[in-house]
Amino acid sequence: MRAEPGLTLTVHTAEPRSPSDEALGLLGSWAATGKAEERVRKTGAPAGPLGTD
Structure with a gap:
């Protein structure tokens, strides 16, 4: 990533x-x-509803 040299972005997907x-x-x-x-x-x-935090 340009903003932070050395960082890696990993994305996981599934069917x-x-x-x-x-x-x-x-x-x-x-x-x-x-x-x-x-x-x-x-x-x-x-705690708020799921996804609002």
Whole structure:
């Protein structure tokens, strides 16, 4: 990446409606949940709907 020499961008895709697609969706939901929980710990604010954090 130009802005940050040495960084690499990796993209993972899966065939729609495949087991891999479902697994990537689950992994994404874990990441979103972790962000919401971190915000609650830092600010005391309630977590918003999935995808709003």
